[in-house]
Amino acid sequence: MSEYFGHMLRVNLDNDKIERFTVDELTLKKFVGGTGLGIKFLYDEVSPGIEWNDPRNRLIFAAGPLNATPINGSGSVSVISKGPLTNGVGTSQANGFFGAYLRLCGLFGIIVQGKANSMKYLYIDSDSVELKDAEWLSGMNTYKTYDAIREKHGAKERQVCVASIGPAGENLVKFAGIFFDYGHSASHNGLGAVMGSKKLKAIAIKPGKNRVPIKDIRRVSEIARKLLDNVKTQYKEMYEYGTLTGIHNNAKVFQLPVKNYTTSTWSVPEDKWVKFSGAYIRKKFSLKRNNCWACQFHHCYIMNITEGPYAGEILEEPEYEQLAAWASNIGNDDITGAMILSKDVDCLGLETNEAGWVIGFAIECYQKGILTKEMLDGIELYWGNVEGVRRLLEMIAKRKGFGDILAEGVMRASRKIGGEAVNLAIHTLKGNTPRGHDHRNRWTEQFDTCTSNTGTLETWGMSPIGPTPNWEELVDSMVHDKGAMMFEDSLVTCRFNTRTNVELLCQALNAVTGWDFSWEDGMTVGKRIVHLLRAFNVRHGINHREVDRPSPRYGSVPDVGPASGRSLKDVWDKMLDRYYTKMGWDLSGKPLPDTLKKYGLDHVVKDLYEHI
Numbered sequence: 380m381s382e383y384f385g386h387m388l389r390v391n392l393d394n395d396k397i398e399r400f401t402v403d404e405l406t407l408k409k410f411v412g413g414t415g416l417g418i419k420f421l422y423d424e425v426s427p428g429i430e431w432n433d434p435r436n437r438l439i440f441a442a443g444p445l446n447a448t449p450i451n452g453s454g455s456v457s458v459i460s461k462g463p464l465t466n467g468v469g470t471s472q473a474n475g476f477f478g479a480y481l482r483l484c485g486l487f488g489i490i491v492q493g494k495a496n497s498m499k500y501l502y503i504d505s506d507s508v509e510l511k512d513a514e515w516l517s518g519m520n521t522y523k524t525y526d527a528i529r530e531k532h533g534a535k536e537r538q539v540c541v542a543s544i545g546p547a548g549e550n551l552v553k554f555a556g557i558f559f560d561y562g563h564s565a566s567h568n569g570l571g572a573v574m575g576s577k578k579l580k581a582i583a584i585k586p587g588k589n590r591v592p593i594k595d596i597r598r599v600s601e602i603a604r605k606l607l608d609n610v611k612t613q614y615k616e617m618y619e620y621g622t623l624t625g626i627h628n629n630a631k632v633f634q635l636p637v638k639n640y641t642t643s644t645w646s647v648p649e650d651k652w653v654k655f656s657g658a659y660i661r662k663k664f665s666l667k668r669n670n671c672w673a674c675q676f677h678h679c680y681i682m683n684i685t686e687g688p689y690a691g692e693i694l695e696e697p698e699y700e701q702l703a704a705w706a707s708n709i710g711n712d713d714i715t716g717a718m719i720l721s722k723d724v725d726c727l728g729l730e731t732n733e734a735g736w737v738i739g740f741a742i743e744c745y746q747k748g749i750l751t752k753e754m755l756d757g758i759e760l761y762w763g764n765v766e767g768v769r770r771l772l773e774m775i776a777k778r779k780g781f782g783d784i785l786a787e788g789v790m791r792a793s794r795k796i797g798g799e800a801v802n803l804a805i806h807t808l809k810g811n812t813p814r815g816h817d818h819r820n821r822w823t824e825q826f827d828t829c830t831s832n833t834g835t836l837e838t839w840g841m842s843p844i845g846p847t848p849n850w851e852e853l854v855d856s857m858v859h860d861k862g863a864m865m866f867e868d869s870l871v872t873c874r875f876n877t878r879t880n881v882e883l884l885c886q887a888l889n890a891v892t893g894w895d896f897s898w899e900d901g902m903t904v905g906k907r908i909v910h911l912l913r914a915f916n917v918r919h920g921i922n923h924r925e926v927d928r929p930s931p932r933y934g935s936v937p938d939v940g941p942a943s944g945r946s947l948k949d950v951w952d953k954m955l956d957r958y959y960t961k962m963g964w965d966l967s968g969k970p971l972p973d974t975l976k977k978y979g980l981d982h983v984v985k986d987l988y989e990h991i
Contacts, residue, residue, distance in 0.1 A: 383892045385487035388508060390501060392577055393493030397508050402487055412443030412487055414470050415869035415908045417459025420490055422915050431463045432576040434494035441488035443871040444891050447479035447591045449603045452873025454479035454672025462568030462834055463553040464788050465809040467916035469568025470833040474873050475559045476540040479672040484587030495578040505587035513580035520726035521545045521558040528583045542582045545728025547776040548575035552786040554733035558725055562695025566730035568811060568834030598890035606877055607675060620657030621678030625699030627656055633940030634816045636708040638762060639739035640805055643817050643937040645707045654714040687715040697721035700815035704735025709742060710762025723769055727776040736789050736805050736812045738768055743803050756780045805933045808926040820940035822847050822947055827857060830927045832912035839864050839879050847942045850950045858961040862905025907978040910970045914983045923968030927955060
């Protein structure tokens with residue numbers, strides 16, 4: 380028996396069969412956990428021709444070696460599947476407790492396959508695993524689902540963690556997400572729609588009685604302190620306020636998404652502007668801290684709206700991307716309106732970025748007369764109309780009326796509407812949308828989002844370059860950093876706590892497992908995952924050269940900011956040539972045989988190159 384190994388569950392919803400199997404140490408060293416294990420099993424088990432909503436698709440929840448350790452924020456989990464927005468890999472991470480509870484139950488993850496004949500939920504504790512009836516939860520929002528399952532099992536807060544879908548997931552909205560407890564979300568590329576297609580309403584897991592094997596607990600605790608000290612000294616504002624300072628900070632550099640990219644400047648009266656500060660939100664609305672596993676960050680709080688028409692509403696603290704989506708991007712300057720919309724998308728089970736882009740797109744279409752009041756079931760969809768947006772989000776989540784078209788996501792909705800609408804839609808040509816920034820003034824993330832394999836960002840740059848570097852420097856920086864995030868997402872840890880510090884993460888991995896990983900080893904694992912992600916997408920019919928690009932509006936020229944009057948459009952093909960070549964891919968974006976062999980993916984060569 381290997382000295383370090385892991386167990387996973389395979390849950391077949393076709394026949395309610397649940398099996399436990401072992402992942403050996405060699406596989407763990409090669410893929411580590413989390414996203415790495417997820418893409419390993421997804422590649423091996425989901426063949427070309429299997430669509431995202433096919434019962435044969437896999438939905439994988441994977442933890443990693445650092446989960447449930449003293450490393451700050453090590454309760455995270457990675458979710459992997461073939462997603463509906465890009466028809467390729469979707470990977471997304473949620474913080475909280477789910478990953479830690481998996482490991483405390485002696486598990487590295489869960490592979491879900493098949494489709495139940497009625498709505499089910501999976502219940503896991505140290506002693507048993509059981510599929511249970513969930514018809515009584517049908518149509519319930521994510522907040523209520525968490526509360527209902529806790530009540531059914533007599534569990535107090537944090538005695539059980541629940542991953543669930545809301546109405547959007549049940550109705551197969553293509554940007555539905557999976558929500559953990561209240562506000563933690565693993566949602567990029569429509570993972571909630573995959574879960575809904577399997578008629579799996581939720582997974583509930585109690586923290587088990589198992590101890591996570593750790594070779595050197597003293598060393599792990601020492602590294603945890605170093606990581607925390609780094610955050611306290613280098614990112615003090617984030618340590619104190621989480622992402623709540625993002626609105627003010629991004630506005631200074633013209634990186635707020637404003638009214639569907641119709642401008643890069645958001646003009647708000649001073650008395651309203653101050654309410655979007657971290658200090659005001661914490662002082663005015665905070666009820667109590669709601670920190671994740673082993674996290675000392677002042678990041679997550681439970682909040683109570685204390686003013687305005689939504690007074691008395693209790694919700695999870697909105698992240699920056701929620702505030703950006705439901706404030707600047709829809710022209711809403713009321714903080715309580717942004718907060719209630721943040722709660723709405725979580726409860727309905729929608730991924731907040733895509734939902735924000737869909738609504739911003741719809742408002743602009745309405746303003747230009749492309750959409751009408753009659754088409755929108757009587758909604759007057761003007762900038763800042765919070766109540767109108769709330770109604771439209773409900774229509775989308777339930778696929779009612781015109782909401783059925785918008786539920787397809789920005790790219791598909793714009794193409795169904797046709798005409799000028801196509802030029803207003805913000806998305807990559809693969810079908811995913813950017814995070815909550817104006818990437819026209821943040822070229823590094825624009826190029827990364829367009830060329831990513833996962834339906835969201837794939838590189839969080841470690842190299843110190845500005846928002847609009849020259850294109851050669853941008854590409855070289857991305858290639859240098861490529862793999863670091865995938866390694867981190869395989870451990871699985873919170874990015875805000877560990878800041879993609881590969882050196883310290885390798886040291887922590889060694890202290891837990893007894894391995895001897897260097898920085899180079901960590902980056903090699905990360906790059907191996909990147910190449911396998913890309914190979915999966917190629918094998919499933921994605922022609923990257925054609926779709927690793929922005930839509931016309933996404934790639935447009937901003938009116939102000941560091942990239943004012945400029946875009947990457949004229950050099951995009953040169954960037955792709957340089958990026959593909961330096962990554963070891965051919966000029967169509969397909970990994971070359973020698974690259975695959977270099978990273979121990981010899982078995983993939985025959986799948987991509989029939990003549991070899």
